[in-house]
Amino acid sequence: GAVVSQHPSRVICKSGTSVKIECRSLDFQATTMFWYRQFPKQSLMLMATSNEGSKATYEQGVEKDKFLINHASLTLSTLTVTSAHPEDSSFYICSAREQNEKLFFGSGTQLSVL
Amino acid sequence: QKEVEQDPGPLSVPEGAIVSLNCTYSNSAFQYFMWYRQYSRKGPELLMYTYSSGNKEDGRFTAQVDKSSKYISLFIRDSQPSDSATYLCAMSAGSARQLTFGSGTQLTVLP
Numbered sequence: 001g002a003v004v005s006q007h008p009s010r011v012i013c014k015s016g017t018s019v020k021i022e023c024r025s026l027d028f029q030a031t032t033m034f035w036y037r038q039f040p041k042q043s044l045m046l047m048a049t050s051n052e053g054s055k056a057t058y059e060q061g062v063e064k065d066k067f068l069i070n071h072a073s074l075t076l077s078t079l080t081v082t083s084a085h086p087e088d089s090s091f092y093i094c095s096a097r098e099q100n101e102k103l104f105f106g107s108g109t110q111l112s113v114l
Numbered sequence: 115q116k117e118v119e120q121d122p123g124p125l126s127v128p129e130g131a132i133v134s135l136n137c138t139y140s141n142s143a144f145q146y147f148m149w150y151r152q153y154s155r156k157g158p159e160l161l162m163y164t165y166s167s168g169n170k171e172d173g174r175f176t177a178q179v180d181k182s183s184k185y186i187s188l189f190i191r192d193s194q195p196s197d198s199a200t201y202l203c204a205m206s207a208g209s210a211r212q213l214t215f216g217s218g219t220q221l222t223v224l225p
Contacts (some may be wrong), residue, residue: 006157025130034212043217044158093157103148103204103213105157 002028004096006106013084014114021079021109023094028077029074030096035105038091050077084113117141120203120216133190137203137216140184144205144214147179148189151201152218161201162188187209194222 003026013019021035031052035065038046049111051059066088068080077096081088094106120137127133135149146165150158162177164170176189184220186205190197203216 016137043215043218046212057223067221095157102160102163104160105150107169108154108155 002026002098002102002104003080003103004094006094006109009107010110011111012112012114015085016066016083019081019084020082020113021092021094021111022081023096023106025075025096025104025106030077030098031074032097033069033071033077034095034097035069035079036093036095038093038108040091044093047079049100058060058092062079079110086113090114109112115140116217118203118205118216121172121219122217124220124221124222126224127193128174129193129195129223131193131223133193133197133202133203133221133223135201135219135221136182137205139186139214141205141207142184143207143212144180146206147177147186148200148204148213149175149177151197151202152202154199158202171193182201195223195225198222204223 005024012041033050035047038044045085046059047062050071052071055088058064089112093108094104097103118139125127149162151161152158153196164177167179167181174191178187200220204213207211
């Protein structure tokens with residue numbers, strides 16, 4: 001299957017700093033990428049839909065100024081958690097859609113804010 | 115009522131057992147159906163992908179879709195301890211539509 005690379009896999013940062021997470025589709029072009037958040041033993045919670053060359057569409061309740069998404073190319077989307085606080089600690093996962101509807105996920109990023 | 119319902123488990127079976135995982139849904143527009151496997155602290159991995167009703171087999175895995183009953187299943191034959199993971203069903207109405215996920219079923223296969 002297609003490969004989606006996400007890094008870093010784990011990041012620990014101090015409260016107030018910003019963290020950038022990268023998501024790359026390695027062997028296909030992804031016009032649409034998605035960002036999710038997942039708490040322990042819970043399912044994926046869609047945060048935003050990222051379309052190449054346009055502004056991301058955020059789900060209700062997700063702060064767009066807090067979670068900055070950039071999708072500058074067909075193979076790269078980034079999520080920046082700005083001024084991170086302990087409550088932002090979570091597992092963040094990206095996914096990218098192939099043209100035939102299949103959705104492939106990155107390996108996830110565990111963010112811990114101290 | 116959620117659009118997609120999935121029994122969260124946990125489900126525990128002995129090695130070699132046949133496992134049946136199920137999801138029901140309410141949106142008759144769903145046409146694409148997927149099953150993902152997620153190991154702890156990893157991203158979901160696509161296991162099975164089917165379009166419309168019918169069966170699809172891949173090794174020890176069989177996916178079934180019954181659109182008339184709005185019911186999908188994933189069967190795992192000869193289950194192995196390495197199959198222990200959370201299994202997520204997902205579905206969408208068509209291209210450019212986002213996926214709707216089930217809540218996931220946690221499976222443990224005991225050696």
